[in-house]
Amino acid sequence: MVKRENQEEILVIFEKIKKIIVEHLRIDEEEVKMETSFDDLVMDSLDLFQIIIEIEEQFDIRIEEPEKIKTVLDAVEFVRNGIK
């Protein structure tokens, strides 16, 4: 069972990351779900660099191995681990 406060934390991070992705790629919010793969969002590696830079700045963390980030959920987990 995922604890309730963890679920809330995940949701808060997800919403912030979703906002970054939506603004950067200029797509609809509905297109970005937790399980969405970055490949499905029709972006190239440079878009991913830019989204990662924005995420790093927003959460004041450093993502060392961005190539491991395949889905939005991966990004959320990276941020959670980075903050801790």
Added chain:
Amino acid sequence: MNKVQIIGTGSYLPEKVVSNFDLAEIVDTSDEWISSRTGIKERRISEGENTSDLATKAALNAIENSKINPEDIDLIVLGTLTPDSFMPSTACIVQKNIGAVNATCFDISAACTGFIFAMDIATQFIKTGRSKVALIIGAETLSKVVNWNDRNTCVLFADGAGAAVLKAGNENSIIATYSGSEGAKGNHLTCDSMPVKNPYVKEKNIFAVDENCSTIKMDGKEIFKFAVNIIIQSINELLQIAELKIEDIKYIIPHQANTRIIDFTAKKLGVPKSKFFINLDKYGNTSAASVAIALDEMSRAGMLKKGDKILLVGFGGGLTYGGTIIQW
């Protein structure tokens, strides 16, 4: 302290135009792939001219534009990562070619920041009275250090040269300079020289040569991140030194690496992209030459009016970075 004036500029690009379509015949790539990721459409590639040949033509072009004689020049500083030889320096070869017999000549190794560093060095020499007329050059034949089998890098780099003449004068063109280096991140953008090989080296196969030894290797993600952050930092520092606002700057001439880097930087700075001068669509990334070529192109196109403030900013291997605010 003497005042430093920029009295002329010059450039030279090899004649051979290589389009993205041409490259698609050599490596697995496409015009769409290259354009969308870099903004580059075509580049110039040497058909045999070496760095000193390109540098000499750019230098003569700048000398003509400055209305000086080669004998007037007392300093030549040339930025390159692709010198003709370990020795003599490319600056000395240029000296011979143009007949600048009164000059002290040396190369500097600052990769894509080479022209910016050269301008800073010449500025200090002139300010202190050590030099009166300085020729600064950024010149590269990157095509000789590109791995032509690596589709991620061979589409980016190209050949070219740019130059400028600086002189002790009554007006000051150089109103702020800023630079720095981050050697700890040097492994993200490299081009090896020769391995150590002598009779006392303990490793086996000491004379084996890796054919990709002296080719450019780049960690695109790290360089992208570095570039965006360092351009913003350099611009902010320069504005602070000069006590200016971004609105006071007519054009920003960034090192021409990748239009996506420039787009993202402009967005983060909240500055319209039109403030950034871009010609990488025609010339690709010419490393130390890029800012010099851009400055010459803008000057000859009549884009720069007397009194205009222009901000030059470079970044690259080393890692190195720096910038200058010029009053035209």
